[in-house]
Amino acid sequence: MTIGNVPMKVRNRFNSTTPSHELTDFHTPEKKLFVVYHMGVPEFNSADWHLTIDGLVKKPTTLSLAELDALPKVELSAFHECAGSPLRPTVPVRRVGNVIWRGIRLKTVLDMVSISPKAGYVWARGADSGIYPPTGTFSDCYLKDLPVEKAIRDEVLLATEINGVPLSEDHGAPVRLVVPGYYGTNSVKWLTEIRLEQTRPGSFFTTTLYNDRHVKDGVEHAVPVWATAPNTVIVAPAADQPLKPERFQIWGWAWGANEIVAVEISVDGGTNWSSAEVDRRQGYSWQRFWWDWSPAVHGEYEIVSRAIDSAGERQPDAGSRNEVFKVKARVGDY
Ligand SMILES: Nc1nc2c(c(=O)[nH]1)N[C@H]1C(S)=C(S)[C@@H](COP(=O)(O)O)O[C@H]1N2
Ligand SMILES: [Mo]
Numbered sequence: 001m002t003i004g005n006v007p008m009k010v011r012n013r014f015n016s017t018t019p020s021h022e023l024t025d026f027h028t029p030e031k032k033l034f035v036v037y038h039m040g041v042p043e044f045n046s047a048d049w050h051l052t053i054d055g056l057v058k059k060p061t062t063l064s065l066a067e068l069d070a071l072p073k074v075e076l077s078a079f080h081e082c083a084g085s086p087l088r089p090t091v092p093v094r095r096v097g098n099v100i101w102r103g104i105r106l107k108t109v110l111d112m113v114s115i116s117p118k119a120g121y122v123w124a125r126g127a128d129s130g131i132y133p134p135t136g137t138f139s140d141c142y143l144k145d146l147p148v149e150k151a152i153r154d155e156v157l158l159a160t161e162i163n164g165v166p167l168s169e170d171h172g173a174p175v176r177l178v179v180p181g182y183y184g185t186n187s188v189k190w191l192t193e194i195r196l197e198q199t200r201p202g203s204f205f206t207t208t209l210y211n212d213r214h215v216k217d218g219v220e221h222a223v224p225v226w227a228t229a230p231n232t233v234i235v236a237p238a239a240d241q242p243l244k245p246e247r248f249q250i251w252g253w254a255w256g257a258n259e260i261v262a263v264e265i266s267v268d269g270g271t272n273w274s275s276a277e278v279d280r281r282q283g284y285s286w287q288r289f290w291w292d293w294s295p296a297v298h299g300e301y302e303i304v305s306r307a308i309d310s311a312g313e314r315q316p317d318a319g320s321r322n323e324v325f326k327v328k329a330r331v332g333d334y
Contacts, residue, residue, distance in 0.1 A: 021238030028097030078180035
């Protein structure tokens, strides 16, 4: 990696989460979009910003912001989901939103530099450095990797705008990677270097953290936290919302790397299930689902949602970051 450290202006680790019942908009306004960083926010002067593209390429290149900005841009809408704490990879957090991104296709710059057929992975480097407080580990950058087959797909962007305005510092200004269909952790903010390599990097944020360990037939396999598993949030009702014993529309959002083809709702904690209506997917956006419920009996209910994707994968009952979503509601004469 060739670029020296950039000073950090915010050093704390920071995570924000928006409660599910506030995710009422198809496109999440920036003020409701979660923010995550591990080491802090780097101090950037956009005039000094450069993007270096090197490694297994024929023509290593460095672009200024003006040079990058002059390339053709595209806009797309995509869900954006944090995988949760890398120290507790099976605990769901549902830090999620749906965002309009605008930027240059990563493929556009990869075509400019002409990548070698030997390149298997794109390493993406963010300028932030420092200590990740929960483990006390120092890193000189935020480094992630993607398989080349994903990196060259049309939806992968070097984004400069979010929801029609320039990226804010918190969301990665001046340029961040956006990898629709992959967990947010792969969408490297404050991007300064793209490097083509034959192998995955053995770094803290790629193969130590964010590499799920599954045991199959007594053998441990590491699965990179890349493609997003099917998931749901219920927007209405909110947790513990008092409901009258009359018709009420349960609704929420469903998303995953593959299109969601069905969502099921249970109002008895997961014993009986009904099929909700679910919108078709547009691009990589999340999909609305809804189900009209007419609770007749007063009492406390546990409402559960689960999505099934086009590959037949369904949200597991428990023990996973994408386990079924549960919310309690109270029905009475309020
Ligand atoms: N450079 C850099 N990029 C990063 C991170 C980081 O700590 N440093 N955090 C990642 C994680 S875990 C997530 S979920 C998303 C969050 O993006 P957002 O804050 O714009 O919502 O950024 C990713 N990109
Ligand atoms: Mo994340």
